[in-house]
Amino acid sequence: xxxxxxxxxxxxxxxxxxxxxxxxxxxxxxxxxxxxxxxxxxxxxxxxxxxxxxxxxxxxxxxxxxxxxxxxxxxxxxxxxxxxxxxxxxxxxxxxxxxxx
Numbered sequence: 057x058x059x060x061x062x063x064x065x066x067x068x069x070x071x072x073x074x075x076x077x078x079x080x081x082x083x084x085x086x087x088x089x090x091x092x093x094x095x096x097x098x099x100x101x102x103x104x105x106x107x108x109x110x111x112x113x114x115x116x117x118x119x120x121x122x123x124x125x126x127x128x129x130x131x132x133x134x135x136x137x138x139x140x141x142x143x144x145x146x147x148x149x150x151x152x153x154x155x156x157x
Contacts, residue, residue: 063114070115071129090126097125 061069074097078084098119101109109116118128 061111066112066114067118067128067131070112074129090124093129094125097129101125 101115101119115128119125
């Protein structure tokens with residue numbers, strides 16, 4: 057039985073995936089350049105196989121309606137107890153987790 061994922065949870069999942077990807081690549085900080093981040097996300101989203109992308113139709117809808125990628129990535133719903141790591145990674149320079157202690 058397939059359950060539909062709410063639009064907020066779709067954005068949350070994508071945001072968490074981006075944060076996890078940065079961590080796996082050991083990219084704990086970078087200078088924020090909105091245009092470069094938007095273009096990089098949109099390019100990666102277009103290249104992601106449809107079998108995966110189709111699970112997150114709200115993100116595709118947001119992008120096709122002209123919503124910028126940074127908005128899509130940073131509007132995760134924290135009330136759903138989503139890790140907000142991506143907010144720090146995208147909106148400002150993030151620091152290595154060892155500095156968070």
